[in-house]
Amino acid sequence: MKPIQVGLLGAGTVGGGVFTVLQRNHEEIERRAGRGIEIAVVADLDQERAAQIVQNRAKIVTDAYQVINDPTVEVVIELIGGYGIAKTLVLAAIAAGKHVVTANKALIAVHGNEIFAAAREKGVIVAFEAAVAGGIPIIKALREGLTANRIEWIAGIINGTTNFILSEMRDKGLDFEVVLKEAQRLGYAEADPTFDIEGIDAAHKASIMSAIAFGVPVQFDKAHVEGITNLAAIDIKYAEELGYRIKLLGITKRTPDGIELRVHPTLIPKDRLIANVEGAMNAVQVFGDAVGTTLYYGKGAGSEPTASAVIADLVDVVRYQSVPADKRVPYLAFQEDKVINTVVMPIGEITTSYYLRLKVADETGVLANITKILADQDISIDALLQKEALAGQNQTDLIILTHKTQEKRMLSAIEHMTKLPTVLGGVIKIRLEELS
Ligand SMILES: NC(=O)c1ccc[n+]([C@@H]2O[C@H](COP(=O)([O-])OP(=O)(O)OC[C@H]3O[C@@H](n4cnc5c(N)ncnc54)[C@H](O)[C@@H]3O)[C@@H](O)[C@H]2O)c1
Numbered sequence: 224m225k226p227i228q229v230g231l232l233g234a235g236t237v238g239g240g241v242f243t244v245l246q247r248n249h250e251e252i253e254r255r256a257g258r259g260i261e262i263a264v265v266a267d268l269d270q271e272r273a274a275q276i277v278q279n280r281a282k283i284v285t286d287a288y289q290v291i292n293d294p295t296v297e298v299v300i301e302l303i304g305g306y307g308i309a310k311t312l313v314l315a316a317i318a319a320g321k322h323v324v325t326a327n328k329a330l331i332a333v334h335g336n337e338i339f340a341a342a343r344e345k346g347v348i349v350a351f352e353a354a355v356a357g358g359i360p361i362i363k364a365l366r367e368g369l370t371a372n373r374i375e376w377i378a379g380i381i382n383g384t385t386n387f388i389l390s391e392m393r394d395k396g397l398d399f400e401v402v403l404k405e406a407q408r409l410g411y412a413e414a415d416p417t418f419d420i421e422g423i424d425a426a427h428k429a430s431i432m433s434a435i436a437f438g439v440p441v442q443f444d445k446a447h448v449e450g451i452t453n454l455a456a457i458d459i460k461y462a463e464e465l466g467y468r469i470k471l472l473g474i475t476k477r478t479p480d481g482i483e484l485r486v487h488p489t490l491i492p493k494d495r496l497i498a499n500v501e502g503a504m505n506a507v508q509v510f511g512d513a514v515g516t517t518l519y520y521g522k523g524a525g526s527e528p529t530a531s532a533v534i535a536d537l538v539d540v541v542r543y544q545s546v547p548a549d550k551r552v553p554y555l556a557f558q559e560d561k562v563i564n565t566v567v568m569p570i571g572e573i574t575t576s577y578y579l580r581l582k583v584a585d586e587t588g589v590l591a592n593i594t595k596i597l598a599d600q601d602i603s604i605d606a607l608l609q610k611e612a613l614a615g616q617n618q619t620d621l622i623i624l625t626h627k628t629q630e631k632r633m634l635s636a637i638e639h640m641t642k643l644p645t646v647l648g649g650v651i652k653i654r655l656e657e658l659s
């Protein structure tokens with residue numbers, strides 16, 4: 224049988240990996256798929272770079288529509304990125320009746336509902352394993368492997384760039400900017416690295432996982448997003464002293480009042496496996512009612528790890544293209560007419576524990592005032608660390624860990640604390656999750 228003909232849009236970091244891995248493992252891949260896979264035509268605006276990557280293994284064109292409209296092309300891989308032209312091209316490919324494989328989490332998170340609706344109409348597959356946690360088969364795990372479970376929550380380190388930055392800053396004392404440049408050089412960072420450092424990329428991925436876990440539409444616009452740019456080195460240090468590590472987590476939880484969907488720096492107990500995921504590595508922890516906790520670990524970025532997921536999707540297309548559309552695993556794991564519009568709770572409504580850092584005057588009665596404010600909001604203290612005042616200074620750092628409370632109660636307590644004359648400056652608040 225003739226190999227399935229694939230068209231590639233965007234021959235960059237990931238596209239290069241797809242060529243390399245397909246070539247190196249073509250025998251194994253064909254034995255698994257039951258049919259060869261051949262990238263026949265590639266579109267890239269940067270002809271020079273594309274030529275270096277493609278190395279005469281496929282025809283190269285500049286115009287993406289030449290790929291989409293090529294009658295021999297059955298599957299289009301979209302590796303351009305972003306939700307601008309990529310959206311137009313993916314919808315055009317679907318309209319032309321092509322199956323689509325994409326690594327583009329921004330596109331799926333923002334326009335996924337529209338794209339899946341168009342694909343359903345045309346009966347084509349849209350596969351996006353590479354979009355969440357790169358090479359880790361987390362989409363497959365959530366959609367298929369865990370399908371017996373009522374999933375309760377997911378928490379993941381799903382952005383390699385920020386995990387790399389946090390690890391290098393902590394271990395080597397390197398500056399934020401230096402580490403970010405290195406992440407860019409290694410090909411981990413997004414075209415616009417603010418997507419990484421401001422938590423947007425992680426929120427894209429968390430929104431996709433949330434939809435698949437809970438049978439809700441993709442709701443990136445409802446996610447609460449905080450990145451790592453306001454995180455101070457001193458908080459990483461104090462967290463360590465208290466037995467915690469700070470990670471940028473993407474979290475989604477089922478609660479009786481709705482779904483929590485949030486990305487922010489989070490304290491995690493140091494002895495949790497996920498707390499020890501370092502460098503650009505990713506890990507996703509999923510709690511299902513039947514299976515309990517499961518953990519998925521691996522490379523979430525980089526050329527070949529991401530290509531691993533793209534090619535797995537290509538193999539799925541080969542295997543399932545002849546299966547009638549309504550008999551395939553649904554795009555978002557739940558049957559389309561069973562997707563429910565469960566509310567995503569505003570951040571004030573969520574419940575979690577907290578780390579607080581206050582700069583306080585080194586005077587008697589300071590602590591009593593602060594603990595009273597917390598008690599008034601019904602917030603219970605779990606641990607307290609008061610640093611010794613430096614010689615000649617009559618101010619000191621006070622660190623408080625609380626038990627779980629509602630965010631709006633905490634915000635109210637912080638407002639009251641800030642008004643105390645003995646609390647100097649703002650109160651730093653970082654959320655804390657036990658993940659057990
Ligand atoms: N790099 C990673 O580790 C990684 C991991 C997971 C997912 N992704 C996702 O994979 C996608 C590709 O990432 P990448 O790192 O390979 O990007 P890249 O910037 O290395 O490659 C993108 C390529 O697309 C080309 N391009 C841009 N506009 C085009 C157009 N209109 N027509 C044709 N080609 C065009 C560019 O010239 C470039 O060669 C993105 O969606 C990214 O978020 C990347």
Ligand SMILES: N[C@@H](CCO)C(=O)O
Binds near residue numbers: 413
């Ligand atoms: N910029 C992303 C690439 C993988 O999606 C990261 O750093 O994880």
Ligand code: NA
Binds near residue numbers: 356359361362
């Ligand atoms: Na993946």
